[in-house]
Amino acid sequence: MLKKLLVVIVILLSLVTAQSTHAGLTAVSPTNDPNGYPFWYQDSTGLALGSCVDSTVYCVLLADATFNGTLPLVFPGPPLNFPAEFFYFIADASTVSKKIIYRAALEGSFGNGVPVQGDQTVFARIRIRVDTTTAGTYRVTHPYGVDTFTNVPAGIKAINSTADVGIAPGVFTGALGGKIGPFLQSTTVGNKDVTDPATGNIYLASPAAPVTVTGSPFGTNFLKVDRIDASGNVLETLENTSLFFLAGKKLGMQVSPASIVFSKQGVAPIFTDSVVTVTNVTGAAVTLGAITSSNTADFTVVAPDTCSNATIAASGSCSFTVRFSGTAGAAARSATIHVPPTDTAIPAGHVLVSGTIDSIAPTVTAVFPEDGSSAPGNVTMTAVFSEAMAQATINATNFTVTPTSPAGPAIAGTVTYDTVNNTATFIPSANLTVGVVYTAAITTGATDAVGNPLVAKSWTFTGAAPDDTPPTISSTNPADSSSGFPKSSALTVVFSEQMHGASITTSTVTLSSASGAVTGTVTYDSSTKTATFTPDSPLASGTPYTLTVTTGVDDLAQNALAANYTATFVTNFTPTAPEIVSPANGETGVSMPVTLKWTKSNDQDSDTVSYKVSVCNNPFFIGSGNDCQKDLVVTASAGKMNVYYAGLGGLSMIGIVGLAFAGGMNRRNRTIALLSLVLITGMSLYACGGGGGGGGGGGGQTIASTDVTTQVSNLSSGVTYYWKVEADDSKGGSVETESSTFTTQ
Numbered sequence: 001m002l003k004k005l006l007v008v009i010v011i012l013l014s015l016v017t018a019q020s021t022h023a024g025l026t027a028v029s030p031t032n033d034p035n036g037y038p039f040w041y042q043d044s045t046g047l048a049l050g051s052c053v054d055s056t057v058y059c060v061l062l063a064d065a066t067f068n069g070t071l072p073l074v075f076p077g078p079p080l081n082f083p084a085e086f087f088y089f090i091a092d093a094s095t096v097s098k099k100i101i102y103r104a105a106l107e108g109s110f111g112n113g114v115p116v117q118g119d120q121t122v123f124a125r126i127r128i129r130v131d132t133t134t135a136g137t138y139r140v141t142h143p144y145g146v147d148t149f150t151n152v153p154a155g156i157k158a159i160n161s162t163a164d165v166g167i168a169p170g171v172f173t174g175a176l177g178g179k180i181g182p183f184l185q186s187t188t189v190g191n192k193d194v195t196d197p198a199t200g201n202i203y204l205a206s207p208a209a210p211v212t213v214t215g216s217p218f219g220t221n222f223l224k225v226d227r228i229d230a231s232g233n234v235l236e237t238l239e240n241t242s243l244f245f246l247a248g249k250k251l252g253m254q255v256s257p258a259s260i261v262f263s264k265q266g267v268a269p270i271f272t273d274s275v276v277t278v279t280n281v282t283g284a285a286v287t288l289g290a291i292t293s294s295n296t297a298d299f300t301v302v303a304p305d306t307c308s309n310a311t312i313a314a315s316g317s318c319s320f321t322v323r324f325s326g327t328a329g330a331a332a333r334s335a336t337i338h339v340p341p342t343d344t345a346i347p348a349g350h351v352l353v354s355g356t357i358d359s360i361a362p363t364v365t366a367v368f369p370e371d372g373s374s375a376p377g378n379v380t381m382t383a384v385f386s387e388a389m390a391q392a393t394i395n396a397t398n399f400t401v402t403p404t405s406p407a408g409p410a411i412a413g414t415v416t417y418d419t420v421n422n423t424a425t426f427i428p429s430a431n432l433t434v435g436v437v438y439t440a441a442i443t444t445g446a447t448d449a450v451g452n453p454l455v456a457k458s459w460t461f462t463g464a465a466p467d468d469t470p471p472t473i474s475s476t477n478p479a480d481s482s483s484g485f486p487k488s489s490a491l492t493v494v495f496s497e498q499m500h501g502a503s504i505t506t507s508t509v510t511l512s513s514a515s516g517a518v519t520g521t522v523t524y525d526s527s528t529k530t531a532t533f534t535p536d537s538p539l540a541s542g543t544p545y546t547l548t549v550t551t552g553v554d555d556l557a558q559n560a561l562a563a564n565y566t567a568t569f570v571t572n573f574t575p576t577a578p579e580i581v582s583p584a585n586g587e588t589g590v591s592m593p594v595t596l597k598w599t600k601s602n603d604q605d606s607d608t609v610s611y612k613v614s615v616c617n618n619p620f621f622i623g624s625g626n627d628c629q630k631d632l633v634v635t636a637s638a639g640k641m642n643v644y645y646a647g648l649g650g651l652s653m654i655g656i657v658g659l660a661f662a663g664g665m666n667r668r669n670r671t672i673a674l675l676s677l678v679l680i681t682g683m684s685l686y687a688c689g690g691g692g693g694g695g696g697g698g699g700g701q702t703i704a705s706t707d708v709t710t711q712v713s714n715l716s717s718g719v720t721y722y723w724k725v726e727a728d729d730s731k732g733g734s735v736e737t738e739s740s741t742f743t744t745q
Helices: 655-661 668-688
Strands: 009-011 016-017 025-028 042-044 047-048 087-094 101-109 121-131 136-142 145-152 155-165 211-214 225-230 234-241 241-249 249-251 252-258 259-261 272-281 299-302 317-324 333-339 349-357 366-369 373-376 381-385 399-403 413-418 423-428 439-441 457-464 475-478 481-486 493-496 511-513 517-518 520-525 530-535 546-549 565-571 580-582 587-590 594-599 609-616 628-638 707-712 720-728 734-736 740-744
Touching: 016 136, 042 087, 042 707, 047 087, 101 136, 101 225, 121 145, 145 155, 155 493, 211 517, 234 317, 272 475, 317 349, 381 439, 399 423, 493 546, 511 530, 511 720, 594 609, 609 707
Parallel strands: 259 349, 373 457, 481 565, 587 740
Antiparallel strands: 009 155, 016 145, 025 042, 042 047, 047 249, 087 101, 087 241, 101 121, 121 155, 136 145, 136 225, 211 241, 225 234, 252 272, 272 317, 299 317, 333 349, 366 381, 381 423, 399 439, 413 423, 439 457, 475 493, 493 530, 511 517, 511 546, 520 530, 546 565, 580 594, 594 707, 609 628, 609 720, 720 734, 720 740
């Protein structure tokens, strides 16, 4: 049987697309004499599967001339009783009929097809067979990749592809280079991690019933077979299933959780504990060595620990505790916790742990009033911290204001903490006295979130007459009546003086469009007197928005903004999509290196446009290497767009802009003019496409774009590639072409 498999890939038609190789399997055990096979293969998640030959119920075993499932295994014999084929892992798609077959497997067999000592082999297999009724191109999406078949005729097994990796006898590492891995696991309640009551062995699932699965490295935990056109559009779906018949025997010491991320904490004696459970899935008792840590300075194994040097029965479990406790120095720490069986043939378990020790004391980075300054009698005192503080420690005990010249008792006031801006506020119950010197102080009783005490801070100021002048807005970005604002940028408002940070919120600084309010976050930087509105998602292209700051904001003398402030602007326009010129869609016999050509984009904001070109051997652009080259950057100036509005004769857009912003026009009228400009521009662009247009400049026109070209090298011969171009103006405006195909010589 395996003689046929010595041809590594059997493909009876043109297979043009394959998923890129991924590191799915990472380790293989020593061989298991006298059978001569490895004990197990382990995937990148740490899951180890053993040779599944011990059960006719939970393993996929077929009776043949050399194997009787009712008798004990004997190899090499005599008498011989061993299967010619068996599986470490197998996932067969549950399809609607036998007209479609999909198998992903890690398979053990023999090079000459019958059990012979020295001829043992293990290989990774992907098999796809499809009966078709219509000739064409077919795309098969499965847990371990995407394969596209061209020139498929109509007929039985018109698609007949078997890809085997690692079939050389005795070279058991070869299978690690296949597409199999990580191993799929069942998500079906009642048929996952099933235990054989006779042996105690744990299996992925019972192969008698289909299950839904998880574990695909690409998130494609399904089988989908489509007939597609040259652009990759689906013409017909032959199969779409998420059910698989799954088999495999778990081995080793399975740990849960497989990784732990500890919260940031202070230095010892502060510590955090986390419990890890270990389950023996080998089917026999296993004795463990001591549980160890690769970084005992920060992560140690402490009691309770029922695993170290203990014997764990089949299907039994134990647990141990990992303690995170480190020394000074704010830094990320990590370690691997090892769970080693004393029998080295059994795969060890491991837990990846990480966390951060923070021993850096917080500081006060800015205060108001400034040290040595005079302060209005109705002032609010503020202190900005270098990091988040423990809110309960920011109180009237740790933040005080006291007259020092002449001396007197601490004044009454209210202390609050703004968690968004890391700012403490002291609001006096009464105005300060003119001419009196005051000292504000924050003690070491204030701590950060992990308990590090503050570096104590004090500063002085002199009481002055109250401040009754409302604050104003010095500038905004974007400016009022502006256009071309990048749609992914944050908006800023600069005030004329220090503001009360707690008054600057999503209720007092807002953004809206004709579609309604825009959600986002608002912060305040006291050092620059700047409020920042960061939208939760990018703004729409070429769209008017209004930024509003309400009278709810106030300064540190509790004076509110005199009136609501608004700034209306238009976001950046997205460049027009480039158009693919050559190779033409579906073109064959394309010589290499391949020259790709497309038209330049036009950009209404006259921005410089760069292009990203992707060429890949599958329509999902998944993969890497020469056959999937992505985001190749090509820079070219955008095609400039000169547009004349039909019916305006010689009146250009520049003239309209000039009218809109001419002196004497108030903000409201400027805004109306700006919005009119946007509308007229859109109408003009539409008019440009109309061709003709009689005399007097009534017709629209666009200066023709030139073409952009680039060469792509190192592609494979006789392969169909998908390619697309993305245009980007670096201001958040990007657009891409539909994917097009060509086939190399």
